[in-house]
Structure formats: structure tokens, C-alpha cells
Amino acid sequence: MSDDFAYDRPRAGYASDPARSRGRRIEEPGSRTRSDFQRDRDRIVHSTAFRRLTHKTQVFVSLEGDHYRTRLTHSLEVAQIARSISRVLGLDEDLAESVALAHDFGHTPFGHEGEDVLDRMMQGFDGFDHNAQSYRIVTRLERRYATFNGLNLAWETLEGLVKHNGPLADREGNGIGRYAGRPLPHAFRTDPGFLALEPWTQPGLEAQxxxxxxxxxxxxxxxxxxxxxxxxxxxxxxxxxxxxxxxxxxxxxxxxxxxxxxxxxxxxxxxxxxxxxxxxxxxxxxxxxxxxxxxxxxxxxxxxxxxxxxxxxxxxxxxxxxxxxxYRAPSVLAVRERAGRVVSDLFTAFVERPETMPDEWRGDLDPANADQLRRRVCDYIAGMTDRFAFHEHRRLFDATPELR
The missing domain is CATH 1.10.3410 (putative deoxyguanosinetriphosphate triphosphohydrolase fold)
Structure with missing residues (x-):
């Protein structure tokens, strides 16, 4: 490698510095051996949401073959590229890697088809957005730690996860950019800590x-x-x-x-x-x-x-x-259409019969509260892998579409 692209550059002044992190929402003791951004990366890798990416569709449904990319292999490739670029630019590689590894947490089974179906099923109930769902997972839905829900990630990691594609809202919380002219997604609008991430500013360079x-x-x-x-x-x-x-x-x-x-x-x-x-x-x-x-x-x-x-x-x-x-090849679209039926069937079934969901998803559920019920069903389905959604459909229905 030439000197121009030397890989051992010191951290640049415009890089995010873990020693100057804005901290975590819930204060925790620091680590003697890892920076805050390294700890975030490790928490992401050890999360349930990360493991589920193994069997979530990228483009081709994971049931179609073992050698196609999944959300997990895609995320690993993104992380490798992000580290390579960050190293040469003098940025914090661990922060870039953390954002890369978690950026697809909110994706549904069956790729963008699953997302489109859930968004349609949630019309009138704040819709569905995979980027907002990633945020919901790392701030609320992961339940592994004794003293908090989510992963309690550092401010910079949360910021990068939320706005790696650019600013999302103005200082009053009104949507801008991709959210201009419509309400912010439910996970952002209902989270009291969202505006602390300064969604009106550009993301840090590692997130970019x-x-x-x-x-x-x-x-x-x-x-x-x-x-x-x-x-x-x-x-x-x-x-x-x-x-x-x-x-x-x-x-x-x-x-x-x-x-x-x-x-x-x-x-x-x-x-x-x-x-x-x-x-x-x-x-x-x-x-x-x-x-x-x-x-x-x-x-x-x-x-x-x-x-x-x-x-x-x-x-x-x-x-x-x-x-x-x-993406629009007839064979791909045909599988997407059948996969979409699986997701819509599951959503309808769980809304009509919430008792068919596992106990941990029904514990404090009030079936009479339509908003709570639909958001709970949405969270449950969004977290499914392709094959689990397929097996759930087979459990609940007499006929399940062929997805190969």
C-alpha cells in the first residue's frame, strides 16, 4: 500500500473520540480494556437482533440457497468496508463498525417486501420504518441487561444509527429530508431522548x-x-x-x-x-x-x-x-409477492388472535388497545427471520406459499 493510503494514521481531529463521548443514557462504569465504541460493537455482536440477521433476506429469500447474501453477511461486508475507509481517513474504526453492524437491525423477514407489507398493515397506526425499528430495538426491545432495556449504546453510536443517511428533523421535531411533509416514525416521535441526538445536524464522519x-x-x-x-x-x-x-x-x-x-x-x-x-x-x-x-x-x-x-x-x-x-426480475418479484402474503397473513392472524403469540409478547398486552396491539404484533413480526416466519405461517395456516 502506498504512503498516500497508509493504514496506521493517528485519529484525526474531526474524528469521533471515545474519550470525549457524550455518554450513555443510563450511566455505567467504564471499561479498563475497551473504549465506549468498542463496547458498543461488542454489545451489538452479542445481541439477539444481530444473530437473527443470519436468516433474513437481503435480495434473495434465505430459503433459496446457502450462498446468497443475507442481512448478516451484508452487514459484515459493510463493516469491513467502513473500517477500511475509516482507517485511512483517521476516523474511529470501532464507531464506524458499530453503526455498520447494527444498521439493518430493523429489517423485517423477506427484505423490503416484508417492510412494505408491515408499513401497509400499520397504516393509521404510525406505519413501519426499518431505520426507526433499528432504533427501537437498541433502545427498547433488546432485553438482556439487568438494569435497562435495549443496549444502552453511546450517544455517538445511536446518532450514527439514526441519521447515517443525513438529518431527519428540525429542532421542533418536524420531519425533513426523507421524512419531509409527514410525521416522524413512531419510534422517533414517542422516544423522549430522540431530540437529544440532534436530528437536525449532519451525522459524524464515521456514520457517513x-x-x-x-x-x-x-x-x-x-x-x-x-x-x-x-x-x-x-x-x-x-x-x-x-x-x-x-x-x-x-x-x-x-x-x-x-x-x-x-x-x-x-x-x-x-x-x-x-x-x-x-x-x-x-x-x-x-x-x-x-x-x-x-x-x-x-x-x-x-x-x-x-x-x-x-x-x-x-x-x-x-x-x-x-x-x-x-430486483425487478420476474422470478424475484414472484417470490417477493408470495413472501408478502406470508407477512400479511401473520399480521392479520396475530391481531385477530393475539393469544397465538408467545407468552413474552402477550404479558402486559391489552387486546382492546388497538394501537398497542398492532405495534406489538408489528414488533414481533419484524424481528422474525425468514424461516421462522415461514414456520409460523405453517403453524397457523393450512397452506403456506412456496418460497423457492
């Missing part, structure tokens, strides 16, 4: 890195999974910006390379090009902005981590290709 690492991981591994599923062929990639150029390089250098190695060579080149571009562009933006502290980053008008204009356009083209050829 985790967000773009998510995009990079999606682009690279969804190409790989699409090829593995037979939805696209290597030759289809020749007209895709960025990717097509790499394929020409591989053909020229390795003319007789077998297909599996070609596929891997494409993926590693896409990852390298995007990661190095983000590093170069982010350095340029940080220098131009003149930020010196993490609070300067939060007060800045724009995100400081991103792609250069040329790679940004290429990345959009990659996403458009994947949307048309992979």
Missing part, C-alpha cells in the same frame, strides 16, 4: 462512512448474487459504466479465465475503485470544508463523505441496472 459502505457493498455483492442466480450474465455487464471497463481489463489480462474467477475479479475491482474514490473525494471535501472537530462536521451544511461526481454517476447507473435486471 458506514452509509456509503452500505452502497458500495450493495453494488458489488448484488452483481455477484445476480450472476449466481442466473438473472444476469457476465456479458450483460459490458455496457454498465465502471463494471464494463473492468471486464475489458480482465479479458485482456486473463483471456481464458474461468467464469467463477471472472465474477470474483469484477467484484474486487468494483470494491477497490469505489473505496479509493470515496477516500480521495472525502479528503477533498473535508479539506475544502475546513472542519477541525466532530462538532464542525455536524454543523456543516452537507455530507462530507461521498463519491466523486464521475463515480457517483457510474454508481447510479449500476443501481439502475440492478433495479431493472435483478
Amino acid at each position: 462512512v458506514a452509509a456509503i459502505a452500505d452502497d458500495i457493498a450493495y453494488d458489488a455483492h448484488d452483481i455477484d448474487d445476480g450472476l449466481r442466480a442466473g438473472l444476469i450474465d457476465v456479458d450483460d455487464l459490458r455496457e454498465v459504466p465502471l463494471v464494463g471497463g473492468f471486464l475489458e481489463e480482465i479479458d485482456a489480462r486473463y483471456p481464458d479465465l474461468e467464469r467463477p474467477r471472472v465474477v470474483h475479479e469484477i467484484g474486487r475491482r468494483v470494491l477497490t475503485r469505489m473505496i479509493e474514490d470515496v477516500i480521495d473525494e472525502s479528503r477533498r471535501r473535508i479539506a475544502a470544508a475546513g472542519v477541525e472537530t466532530a462538532d464542525d462536521v455536524r454543523a456543516h451544511s452537507d455530507m462530507l463523505v461521498g463519491f466523486s461526481p464521475s463515480v457517483s454517476e457510474a454508481e447510479k447507473a449500476v443501481k439502475a441496472f440492478l433495479m431493472a435486471r435483478v
Whole structure:
């Protein structure tokens, strides 16, 4: 590795410093061996929500095959990319990793189809939002510790989890950005500590890195999974910006390379090009902005981590290709539709017969309280893995859709 990309740089002044963390909601003694951000990462890895990611859909339903990405493998890939970028930029790698590992906690079984169905079933009851559900999990739903619910994460980790894609609300709690013109999600609006996360400011650089690492991981591994599923062929990639150029390089250098190695060579080149571009562009933006502290980053008008204009356009083209050829492929949509029926059937069944849920989900439930009942059912289903949702449907119904 060149000196320009040296990986052992000291922490930059604009990085988040665990020694200056704004603390946890519930005060705890510090650790003799780990920083607050390292402790957060460890709590995330040991959580129930993290283990459930093993059997949650990324693009292809986890029941379809063992080699497709799941939410867990995706999160691990995002964390690796986030650490790599953070190391070179002089940021806190542990904080970036923590945000990356937890960013998909709120996703439902069966990927975005499950989320769409739950949001539809919760219309009139504050809807469903996977980012807000991640926050709900780490502040309330995880129940492992003797003195608090949730994981009691550090302020910076919570902030990064909530707004890694940018500001969410103004100082009065009115939605902005993706939430403009509509109420904030239930988990944010009903949590008394939410505004303490300053949702009107930019996220710290570590959270910004985790967000773009998510995009990079999606682009690279969804190409790989699409090829593995037979939805696209290597030759289809020749007209895709960025990717097509790499394929020409591989053909020229390795003319007789077998297909599996070609596929891997494409993926590693896409990852390298995007990661190095983000590093170069982010350095340029940080220098131009003149930020010196993490609070300067939060007060800045724009995100400081991103792609250069040329790679940004290429990345959009990659996403458009994947949307048309992979995410909206007829076979994928057919499985999504059947998976959506599983989720909607389960929701209706548990609302009509809450006694069919486990005891721990019914303990203090008032079936006459429609808001409480539907939110409880929503929380229960959102936490399910693909295969558990499938088995629950088989338990409650005579016929269950085939999901392969």
C-alpha cells in the first residue's frame, strides 16, 4: 500500500473520540480494556437482533440457497468496508463498525417486501420504518441487561444509527429530508431522548462512512448474487459504466479465465475503485470544508463523505441496472409477492388472535388497545427471520406459499 493510503494514521481531529463521548443514557462504569465504541460493537455482536440477521433476506429469500447474501453477511461486508475507509481517513474504526453492524437491525423477514407489507398493515397506526425499528430495538426491545432495556449504546453510536443517511428533523421535531411533509416514525416521535441526538445536524464522519459502505457493498455483492442466480450474465455487464471497463481489463489480462474467477475479479475491482474514490473525494471535501472537530462536521451544511461526481454517476447507473435486471426480475418479484402474503397473513392472524403469540409478547398486552396491539404484533413480526416466519405461517395456516 502506498504512503498516500497508509493504514496506521493517528485519529484525526474531526474524528469521533471515545474519550470525549457524550455518554450513555443510563450511566455505567467504564471499561479498563475497551473504549465506549468498542463496547458498543461488542454489545451489538452479542445481541439477539444481530444473530437473527443470519436468516433474513437481503435480495434473495434465505430459503433459496446457502450462498446468497443475507442481512448478516451484508452487514459484515459493510463493516469491513467502513473500517477500511475509516482507517485511512483517521476516523474511529470501532464507531464506524458499530453503526455498520447494527444498521439493518430493523429489517423485517423477506427484505423490503416484508417492510412494505408491515408499513401497509400499520397504516393509521404510525406505519413501519426499518431505520426507526433499528432504533427501537437498541433502545427498547433488546432485553438482556439487568438494569435497562435495549443496549444502552453511546450517544455517538445511536446518532450514527439514526441519521447515517443525513438529518431527519428540525429542532421542533418536524420531519425533513426523507421524512419531509409527514410525521416522524413512531419510534422517533414517542422516544423522549430522540431530540437529544440532534436530528437536525449532519451525522459524524464515521456514520457517513458506514452509509456509503452500505452502497458500495450493495453494488458489488448484488452483481455477484445476480450472476449466481442466473438473472444476469457476465456479458450483460459490458455496457454498465465502471463494471464494463473492468471486464475489458480482465479479458485482456486473463483471456481464458474461468467464469467463477471472472465474477470474483469484477467484484474486487468494483470494491477497490469505489473505496479509493470515496477516500480521495472525502479528503477533498473535508479539506475544502475546513472542519477541525466532530462538532464542525455536524454543523456543516452537507455530507462530507461521498463519491466523486464521475463515480457517483457510474454508481447510479449500476443501481439502475440492478433495479431493472435483478430486483425487478420476474422470478424475484414472484417470490417477493408470495413472501408478502406470508407477512400479511401473520399480521392479520396475530391481531385477530393475539393469544397465538408467545407468552413474552402477550404479558402486559391489552387486546382492546388497538394501537398497542398492532405495534406489538408489528414488533414481533419484524424481528422474525425468514424461516421462522415461514414456520409460523405453517403453524397457523393450512397452506403456506412456496418460497423457492
